Amino acid sequence: MATRTKDIRTDTEELLTEAKAPSQQPLTVPTDKPVAYPLDLPEGEARLRTPAVGQRASRPDGRLHGLGQTQYIDDITFPHMLHAKILRSEYPHAKILSIDTSEAEKMPGVLATLTGDEIPENSFGPTFQDQPVLAYPIVRHRGDGVAAVAAVTEQQATDALEKIKVEYEPLPHVFDPLEALEDDSPKVHGDTNIYTSKTIKKGDVEKALKESEHVFHRQFRTQMVEHVPLEPHASIASWDGNGRVTLWTSLGRITLGREDLARTLKMPQSKIRLIGTVVGGNFGGKNEITNEPILALLSKKAARPVKSVFTRGDEFISSTIRHPFTMDYTTGVDSDGKILARKIRLVLDGGAYCSWTGTTIGKGSILAPGPYNIDNILVEAFAVYTNKTTTGAMRGFGAPQVCFAYESQMDDIADALGIDPLEIRLRNGFSENSLSPTSQTLQSVALKESLTQAAERFGWKEWQE
Amino acid sequence: MRALDYIVPESAAAAVALLNEHGETACPLAGGTDLVVDLKHSPGNVQVLVDVSGLEEFHGIEETERGLRIGSMVTYGEIMENPICIEKIPEVVAASHTVGAVQTRNLGTIGGNLVTCVPSADSAPALMVLDAEVTVTGTDGDRCMPIEDFFVGPRKTILEPHELLADIWIPKKMLGKPSSFSKFGLRKGQALALVNVAAALELDKGKILEPRIALGAVAPTPIRALKAEAFLAGKKPTAELIDEAAQIAVTETKPIDDFRASANYRRQLIRRLTQRVLTRSLEIAAER
């Protein structure tokens, strides 16, 4: 391969060395003409003339961040506050035969314990309410909490966890999503592991595949990804004398969280206050409740505020992760590399509970064919339960996974037909007023312009030579 | 962390006495970059921490008639900034630079790293090719040995429970010897070595003299590639010779398959990195 004329590493070094603060850079928006509403300018220009676009702005929280004064949940303490720890399941799938917290309750500093059978309504979830606050009687993944302890210090709470005796009857488990699709696979919930599906049909995909000059088939798999927010999940619960509970929490969706708390605690929403504070990274992983109902109940029992922070280990096994996708792509093209038909099967590894799979499967399916004009499409997507960490929201909601598949296959096709990878995308890519896979007319489409301009800046042509 | 006692002994002898007294329930604490992590997650029987990190006897970097002495409690950060080390053992400095990140190197000690004794300990190959020796101190006094004899197996050294690693010596004749170190990890920082290799040699009338090759992370302990060394000794270096030596080195290793890499990939790395460090050492030797 010839060396590139532009060495991207030295370019980056130069850029980073010379970079000035945004406030020192000139604005690029023409400000000579005053902005008047309504803006009757052509679509693109309108975007350049609004007061906000192109303006320089400073983050309002930048000052406090730099001073180290930003308060995250773990930086908050209350007088007499207790610390809670959660005992996690020993098995990926099991029946709890008995839980005995009596020894734990006698440990120094312990003021309250909690098990799943004490939760007033032990189920929640954004689409299906299939997730327990504390698993009882069935645990469905290693990250399921089965009991909780509140004690004066964190170490006392950790020590007390070791004294909780749980008797499990292990059940057959299923880890592989393709195995979970089968009728004879162990079932995580109910009679089938397929808990949601989506189909998108456009044109006649089988006919178009038969008429294609070339047909490409490949299976792509993506892996589990954990958000790793630098700030672990954290919450504090506290009650007042009027029977109202307040939760300070790293949770992002506080109105939804309040609904979930009202449901699980069997309390009116008017008695529940959620304060979502500054968060140290979310990326989708803090979109739903985790410990909050547990802390509320422990706090009620102990009559003291209770705080809990996930350990980094908890973050990996107990907090939600990105859905692994198994994607089968069958694509028919003509001799010029123009895509005539695309047939896709998506299998989402849906983890032990549904969480945000509904959104993920929707987005994933609609975006699965890629930003390409294709007249004949069939997408069949299934989300299956497995006895693994709950898969939930993570930036992209299914888009990154399918993007990996359709872009990889595009390169496969280009390579097989001897077409430039950039060229094949320009041939197939969306333009203004193209139809999405679900026949939405797309506007403000700048895909080809972006690719072309980017290619010029990277030195694509030089690199090819 | 579970309740523990923390004692700062007044001297090395006092430390040894404490460790002897408490037996398995006591543990010497150096930088803590490995031990403190273990104590948080799997403390075992440890109840007493004997903090040896500040003991005068285990500090200092000095050059004497015997050679270069590095106290076991010298941190990797200190090694990297020390002018004698930079001049006389540059590849040990290079290896030190690949350990963890700045914060790790400011706490982590060379002695602590060698005592933790993971096969991938980064300074080990660089020290081994310089014929380094270590001094161990215990209730029966001091004993000295080649560094290879210090390592027994993964996370196991020859240290008795009451013994401490006191210092590391690089013999005078090995100081400034043409040498090179190379490490391959999955990241450029805070990375465990998949393979690390060091070489040292001299050229005498165009022929290779006293070659040394040491490899880490590819066997239960860091090892010398003795067959490859024997193959090279006395020969005129060529690219083909180097490659053949590298391939012999591969046969002396037992790399594993794990989630970071396959054994096969590691073998390819061993070959490439060994070639690299031999070539670089020869370049330095040729300049002399």
Next chain:
Amino acid sequence: MLVEINVNGEPKSADVPPETTLLKMLREDLGLTGAKLGCDVGDCGTCTVIVDGVSVNSCLMMAARANGSNVTTIEGLANANELHPLQEKFEEHGALQCGFCGPGMLISAKSLLDRNPEPTVFEVRDALAGNLCRCTGYTKIIEAVMDAGREMRSGQSGA
């Protein structure tokens, strides 16, 4: 066990169990919550503070070991009248998003510039290798450190 340290120029002390880490003592006993608990095993760098002139992971250092030491935390970076150039530049460049990595990042950057007033981009990356950030992709952080270095150098030569 009584541990006495000099934090940001002020003598402080606390009576803590022997197994307490410096991080825990700073956050819980001294109310200095700038240093964060991100992983507790010395990987993420959010707990970075300076002890006797060198940056360390305070989650790995026993508080008792720091007895008698001089400790600098993020709270000590700005003085009563003005921000440290690093803090200014981080703010101007928009280098932080959620801010959680900020205290550790700034302390590591200060430690670098104190030793090496004119680092290259490579040296900045190397110096910050022990501080993880999940939000920003590091670009603006590096730009801000380079810019702060320039500012600090021009400040010295300008007088």
